[in-house]
Amino acid sequence: MSKAWKLIKVMVKMQLSMAGKSTSEKVGYFFLALVLIPFGLMILYSLNGLIGALYEPLASTGNENVILGLFFVFMVFIFLFVSIGSVLSSFYFAEDVESFIALPFQPYQIVIGKSAVPFLSLYGINTLILLPTLVFYGIHSSAGILYYLFAGLLWLLTPIIPFVLVSIFIMFLMRFANLSKNKDRTKILVGLLGFGFAIGINVLVRLDSGDANANLTQLLTEQNGLLELATKFFPTAYFSSIALTQPGTVTGVLYLLLMIALSVVSIIVFLTSGQKIYFKGVLGLTGGKRSTFKEEQVMKNTKQRSVLYSLWMKEMRIIFRTPTFFTQIVVQSLFFPVFLIIIILLDTNGSVSSFGGMMDQFEGKTLILAMFGFTVLALGINPASISSISRDGKSWFNHLYLPVSAKTVLLSKLLAAYALNLLSLILIGAAALWIIQVPIQLCIIWLFLSLVTSWVTSIIGLLIDLYQPKLNWTDEREVFKGRFIGLLAIAIEAVVFGSAILALWNMGLNGLWTISSILLALLILITIACHLILNRLIAHKYFTIS
Numbered sequence: 001m002s003k004a005w006k007l008i009k010v011m012v013k014m015q016l017s018m019a020g021k022s023t024s025e026k027v028g029y030f031f032l033a034l035v036l037i038p039f040g041l042m043i044l045y046s047l048n049g050l051i052g053a054l055y056e057p058l059a060s061t062g063n064e065n066v067i068l069g070l071f072f073v074f075m076v077f078i079f080l081f082v083s084i085g086s087v088l089s090s091f092y093f094a095e096d097v098e099s100f101i102a103l104p105f106q107p108y109q110i111v112i113g114k115s116a117v118p119f120l121s122l123y124g125i126n127t128l129i130l131l132p133t134l135v136f137y138g139i140h141s142s143a144g145i146l147y148y149l150f151a152g153l154l155w156l157l158t159p160i161i162p163f164v165l166v167s168i169f170i171m172f173l174m175r176f177a178n179l180s181k182n183k184d185r186t187k188i189l190v191g192l193l194g195f196g197f198a199i200g201i202n203v204l205v206r207l208d209s210g211d212a213n214a215n216l217t218q219l220l221t222e223q224n225g226l227l228e229l230a231t232k233f234f235p236t237a238y239f240s241s242i243a244l245t246q247p248g249t250v251t252g253v254l255y256l257l258l259m260i261a262l263s264v265v266s267i268i269v270f271l272t273s274g275q276k277i278y279f280k281g282v283l284g285l286t287g288g289k290r291s292t293f294k295e296e297q298v299m300k301n302t303k304q305r306s307v308l309y310s311l312w313m314k315e316m317r318i319i320f321r322t323p324t325f326f327t328q329i330v331v332q333s334l335f336f337p338v339f340l341i342i343i344i345l346l347d348t349n350g351s352v353s354s355f356g357g358m359m360d361q362f363e364g365k366t367l368i369l370a371m372f373g374f375t376v377l378a379l380g381i382n383p384a385s386i387s388s389i390s391r392d393g394k395s396w397f398n399h400l401y402l403p404v405s406a407k408t409v410l411l412s413k414l415l416a417a418y419a420l421n422l423l424s425l426i427l428i429g430a431a432a433l434w435i436i437q438v439p440i441q442l443c444i445i446w447l448f449l450s451l452v453t454s455w456v457t458s459i460i461g462l463l464i465d466l467y468q469p470k471l472n473w474t475d476e477r478e479v480f481k482g483r484f485i486g487l488l489a490i491a492i493e494a495v496v497f498g499s500a501i502l503a504l505w506n507m508g509l510n511g512l513w514t515i516s517s518i519l520l521a522l523l524i525l526i527t528i529a530c531h532l533i534l535n536r537l538i539a540h541k542y543f544t545i546s
Contacts, residue, residue, distance in 0.1 A: 003105055007113030014096070015117045043128070048136045055140045058226075064141065065245040066226040071133045072158065072237035073230060078129075079122055079162035085327060086118035087167050092174055093323055094475050097282055111274030115167070122159040131155055134244070146247040150256055154240045157263045161236055164266040168273045174281035236262065307404055311412030312419075318391060319384065319416065324476035325391060329383040333420050336378055337427035341435070364512025367442060368449075369501055372519060375450045376457075376497045378428060380490045383480070385417035385461025389469035389545065390479045396471050396545060406542040410462065410534070417458040425450050445516050452523040453497070459530040460496075461489050466537055469545055496526060 051067060058064040091097070091114050100110050134151040137143075231238035239255045239262075246252035319325045388410070389396065399409050429447050432438040438446075464485050473479055480486075500522050504515055 004109040004112040007105065007109060008116040011113045012116050012120070040128070044132050047129075047132055051133065051136045052140055055137075059141075063226040065241045066230050068134075068137060068241040068244055069227045069230040069237050071130060072240050073234045075126065075130050075158055076162050076234050076237060078125060079159050080166055082122065082125065083118065083163050083166035084170070086121060087115075087163075087170050089324060089475070089477050090114045090118050091167070091170065091278070092281065094477075096474075101279065101282060106275065107278045108271045108275040111167075111271065111278050115163070119159065119163065122163060126155060126159055130158060137244075144248070147244060150244055150247045150252070153256065154244065154259065157259050158236075158240065160263045161266050164270040167270055171273055171277050171281055175277045308408055308412055308415075311404070311409060312415050315391075315413055315416035316419070319420070322476055324479075325387070328477075328480050329387070330420060332383055333424050334427070337424045337431070341427065341431045363510060364442075365504075365510050365515045368445060368512055368516055368519070369505060371442070371446045372449055372453070373497075373501055375425075375428075375446070375453055376493060378424060379421055379450070379454050379457050380493050381486045382417050382421055382454075382457050382461045382489070383486070384420045385414070385458045386465050386485045386489055387479050388413040388417060388462045389465045390471060390473070393471055393473055393479075396469075400543065406538050407535075410466070410538065410542075414458055414462055417461065418455060421454040421458060422451075425454060442512070445512065449516065449519060449523065452520065452527065456496075456523060456526050456530060457489070457493060459527070459534060460492055461485075463530065463534055463537060464489055464492075466534075466541055466545075471545070 054067050055064055058066060091111070094114075100113075105113075134155060135148075138147050138151065141147075227238060227241055231241065236259065239259050243252050243255035243259065246255075319329050392399070399406075425447065429443060429450075432446070433440065433443050468485070470479060500519065504518060507518075509515065509518070
């Protein structure tokens with residue numbers, strides 16, 4: 001285990017060390033910590049209020065343990081979702097993966113080392129959400145010292161099983177994915193796992209809730225009835241909740257021991273799986289698909305096209321063919337609209353889908369400003385725009401040797417970001433028009449305003465990344481991880497668009513066309529201002545980016 005421990009220390013230092021970070025990055029971390037303090041206090045206050053509000057009415061029916069059950073289910077869901085991306089990136093798609101094969105380490109030791117940083121991120125989330133939840137529950141239930149002892153142990157155990165399940169599944173999948181022949185395709189398909197997982201869990205829970213509503217009265221009268229319902233698909237959440245609500249009984253101790261035993265067994269299975277199949281999956285990365293020479297394809301690829309189109313195609317191919325970029329940019333951009341459509345389609349009560357019929361009750365001004373605000377929220381962080389320059393990494397300097405103007409290069413990146421936002425707009429617009437049945441006139445106006453808004457958000461993201469790009473990365477994840485560029489973009493957009501919405505809301509003017517015209521004029525002015533800033537930044541920054 002000493003070798004595994006050395007690997008853990010090396011990999012943690014490689015990922016989390018502040019050595020080599022620029023001064024601006026260190027200052028950024030400092031200000032982020034300052035910003036997170038009030039944000040964290042707000043979360044703690046909300047958690048305490050939520051648990052306090054739920055505890056008394058549920059305790060009167062003997063179902064207060066459902067609070068713990070729901071939070072444990074939530075944490076398992078988060079751990080499963082987060083682990084998919086982090087395990088894939090750390091185990092298979094990091095640039096240092098193949099270099100460890102030649103070193104004198106057993107596969108299970110490398111797996112342990114590779115798990116260190118993903119595990120730390122899970123415990124960070126666990127500390128932010130589950131730990132205060134357990135403490136607040138203990139305060140409201142006037143729990144004794146035994147409860148807090150059990151809570152500490154369960155806090156430690158909760159991330160293990162979800163992480164192990166995801167890791168084993170991915171190692172098994174990568175073992176038989178035959179990466180050498182279908183490398184790019186496999187990476188993209190595996191990158192969609194998290195997306196499909198989140199949608200699948202939502203569908204499963206919603207489909208199952210139909211029977212539960214009918215038997216709610218019966219469940220309230222049964223001991224642990226609500227808890228069994230809430231943790232139906234997550235048995236570890238049930239075991240943890242019973243252990244915490246009955247810590248002084250034999251049942252509580254047995255459930256705690258069961259959780260410990262399950263965690264130990266899962267770790268043993270994880271290490272055994274890593275020893276048996278991890279290298280077989282990694283070795284598949286070293287191959288490559290042998291392409292056959294086709295004259296027609298070569299002629300097609302070498303056909304003269306416009307420079308802007310060729311650069312745009314290059315950007316789109318990089319985004320779609322690089323697993324990390326595909327997951328962080330395409331999947332994240334489409335997640336919100338697809339998730340929204342799934343929720344609407346599964347809305348068995350029809351309260352959301354019938355919203356379009358109730359729109360006549362609202363003024364045109366209210367509707368268009370609300371839809372505009374929703375658009376800003378949906379398109380606020382454009383991952384393609386905020387990584388426009390950074391995606392090129394150390395190869396950025398190739399642009400400086402090519403006979404292509406700086407404006408053309410940046411316009412191609414801007415168009416790539418805009419095209420990806422366009423996919424989200426089409427999905428949201430289709431849901432609004434055909435499912436919610438928003439009036440077509442309102443839908444057309446909203447779409448027109450959204451197209452301009454999307455252009456503005458794309459420019460804002462490009463401006464920020466152009467001003468402070470991150471080119472010295474060794475893993476594509478570093479383009480997004482540990483940077484505050486997304487938060488900065490959403491903060492700027494909140495100020496700009498929030499001010500516009502607030503001003504129009506308080507103006508004495510009314511009417512759909514009047515407000516829409518003023519909003520469009522404001523957006524055009526903002527667009528012009530953004531282009532002027534972009535031109536100045538290109539002149540001062542483009543050739544000195546480092």
